[in-house]
Amino acid sequence: MTSAPEAKEAPSGVQDELVPERVVDGLPTMYCFETCPFCFKVKALLGSRGIEYSKVEVDPTFKTQLKWSKWGKVPVFVDADGTQVNDSNHILHYIDSNGTGAFPRLGDDPEQDKWMDFSNNVLGKSIVAVIYASYRTSVQALDYVTRVDNFSFGSRLINKWLGGFIMRMVGKSRAKMFELPPRENLKHQLDLMSEGIRGYFFGGKEPNGADFSNFGILRSMQDLNGFDIVESHHVVSGWYARMQQNSGVF
Numbered sequence: 742m743t744s745a746p747e748a749k750e751a752p753s754g755v756q757d758e759l760v761p762e763r764v765v766d767g768l769p770t771m772y773c774f775e776t777c778p779f780c781f782k783v784k785a786l787l788g789s790r791g792i793e794y795s796k797v798e799v800d801p802t803f804k805t806q807l808k809w810s811k812w813g814k815v816p817v818f819v820d821a822d823g824t825q826v827n828d829s830n831h832i833l834h835y836i837d838s839n840g841t842g843a844f845p846r847l848g849d850d851p852e853q854d855k856w857m858d859f860s861n862n863v864l865g866k867s868i869v870a871v872i873y874a875s876y877r878t879s880v881q882a883l884d885y886v887t888r889v890d891n892f893s894f895g896s897r898l899i900n901k902w903l904g905g906f907i908m909r910m911v912g913k914s915r916a917k918m919f920e921l922p923p924r925e926n927l928k929h930q931l932d933l934m935s936e937g938i939r940g941y942f943f944g945g946k947e948p949n950g951a952d953f954s955n956f957g958i959l960r961s962m963q964d965l966n967g968f969d970i971v972e973s974h975h976v977v978s979g980w981y982a983r984m985q986q987n988s989g990v991f
């Protein structure tokens with residue numbers, strides 16, 4: 742389960758080399774940022790399956806706790822036996838395939854694959870355009886992120902103001918990817934997403950990979966600008982509440 746090289750040229754998916762020394766307290770261990778959308782996907786699946794795990798909060802500025810890995814992004818998942826898995830959607834598949842195997846594997850269900858890709862390529866970018874729609878909302882978001890994530894005290898202020906500025910630029914560039922203005926676009930993407938929800942979940946009666954991946958992305962904006970669009974959506978709001986119940990991630 743590998744794909745094109747990404748950060749620091751490490752492949753995504755399951756890695757050949759075991760890293761048992763990175764396991765904390767003998768439990769599956771997730772290296773993450775507290776507010777990261779991709780990490781919420783994994784937290785939701787682990788919660789849904791009742792899997793106990795250790796969490797290592799990585800410092801977003803220096804990524805000290807992740808220096809050992811060639812993959813420079815979070816989440817990184819290290820199973821109790823030291824198996825390292827990179828990249829959120831690959832991690833979802835890995836955890837499911839080693840557990841109940843409740844959802845189809847990559848390549849077996851084009852619908853699930855489509856909506857899992859949508860979570861990163863469309864939904865993730867759509868929420869960034871809304872959260873960072875103005876300089877005010879950007880600084881607000883960075884104020885929240887720098888309080889919740891594991892920033893060192895010294896880098897908190899600089900990240901709030903400089904990060905706010907940088908993320909405003911990122912928000913602008915994300916907005917350019919879509920024809921509609923950010924709020925209208927997010928509403929439109931939620932409308933499209935609703936077509937994939939079959940009854941209770943994308944997976945029907947039980948959530949599949951598409952549910953966990955899209956829920957994770959939206960969960961990361963819960964305390965930020967624009968979440969009212971999710972809360973007021975006639976289909977997605979109910980699905981979101983069901984995913985909260987299912988995963989225990991509120």
Ligand SMILES: N[C@@H](CCC(=O)N[C@@H](CS)C(=O)NCC(=O)O)C(=O)O
Binds near residue numbers: 748778813815828
């Ligand atoms: N495709 C990756 C994206 C992960 C990602 O971009 N994570 C961000 C945090 S939200 C990160 O680690 N950024 C740090 C960096 O790129 O240096 C996934 O789905 O896991």
